[in-house]
Structure formats: C-alpha cells, structure tokens
Amino acid sequence: MSGVRVLAAGPRALLVELASGEEAEAFHAELLRRRAAGELPPVREIVPGARTVLLDGVDDPLLAGRLRSWTVPPAPRSAAGAVEIPVVYDGPDLADVAEAWGVAVGEVPRIHAGTDFRVAFCGFAPGFGYLTGLPGHLAVPRRATPRTRVPAGSLALAGPYTGVYPRPSPGGWQLIGRMPGPEALWDPGREPAALLGPGTRVRFVAAGARG
Secondary structure, three states: OOOOEEEEOOOOEEEEEOOOHHHHHHHHHHHHHHHHOOOOOOOOEEEEOOOEEEEEOOOOOOHHHHHHOOOOOOOOOOOOOOEEEEEEEOOOOHHHHHHHHOOOOOHHHHHHHOOOEEEEEEOOOOOOEEEEOOOHHHOEOOOOOOEEEEOOOEEEEEEOEEEEOOOOEEEOOEEEEEOOOHHHHEOOOOOOOEOOOOOOEEEEEEEEEOO
16 A cells, blocks of 8 residues: 555654545444454554544554555445435436436446445534445536535545435535435434444445436
8 A cells, every 4th residue: 555654643643644535434443343353453543534534542552553564455345234225216417417427327236236335534514424326437517506505415436436315505516316214314312423434335226316
C-alpha cells in the first residue's frame, strides 16, 4: 500500500492518511479484521473518512510504526451477510443518470441493484452512509443546482458514492429511487443507531422500476 502517513492526532489518537478512497476502505477493513481476531492493541474508536482512518484511545506507543508496515489486502466486496435495502427506482434524475452512463433508463436499476456495496464512511447527517462499489466510469456529478428539500429515503448518487437520505434535507445528489421506511436508517433507541455503519455490506433490492 503506497503513501501511508500516520500522524499523531492528540495524546492518544492516530490519523492514518491513505492515497485513495479504496486504500482507506481496505485499511479500515483490515483494522476491523485484526481487532476481531485479537491482533490489534486496544483502541476506543476506529473512524474512517474519505481518505483517512482515525484511531482514538490508543495506548500502544509503538502502534504507529507497525501501521506503516502493514500489508493490506483489498476490502472485501462479497454480498454475504449484506444488509438488503428495498428500493423503488423511480427517482426524478433517473433519466439523467442513464444518459451519463450511456444506457437505457431501464438499465440503471439493473446495474445499480446488481452491485455489491460497502459503507466506506458516514457523515453529512446521522445515519447517512457513503457507499462505494460502482465502477469508476459510472461516477456522476452532483446537480448544478441543489434541491432545497430531498425527501427522506431518497436513493442518490454523487461522484463515486451511493447514499440514502435518512431524513428530509437540502441536497445536490442525483436521485434515482426511494427506500420505503427510511426511519430504519437511524434509530436512536437501537444499538447501533445507524443501520449503515462503516464497513457494512449493502445490497439494493429493486421493488419496482421505471423505464
């Protein structure tokens, strides 16, 4: 893995900077694997970002050096154990996405629902996961003019990411569908509260389609 930087982020935290989003996902997956296997010194939290992973509550002063020397395999993409999310593919930007992809409108649901996704990191709003998995050539730009209100449950694309809005909010992503029952994405009374936490594998199941 190229270009790994490990920086102190306070007295007991380390920030690992990676060269790409794919490397950050892989590094996060390896951290989770090693923690589950008892191969990682105790840390309080592991928080992934777009190209970083933060380790908070680090007690081992030698961990930074070891992190730099790790050999890290690609993040797994298998759908085994994936969270399945039903989706109606009838979003207002479906035709625009089809045009950007160079396919018929009816192909967008087939391609999207046939992809194995993984939550790379969370942000923007409680319960909002940034999902990766679509090939790079299917990245789409944000809308030139953001909407002032995107309905809860909207399935959206922007750049390399897929996301589902857990609550109504402004947004500039391309809307291709909707999830019935978006309240499942964030439940403060549940542990964990977020259905789509970092590292979670996700499959979208087409409940209907247009085109």
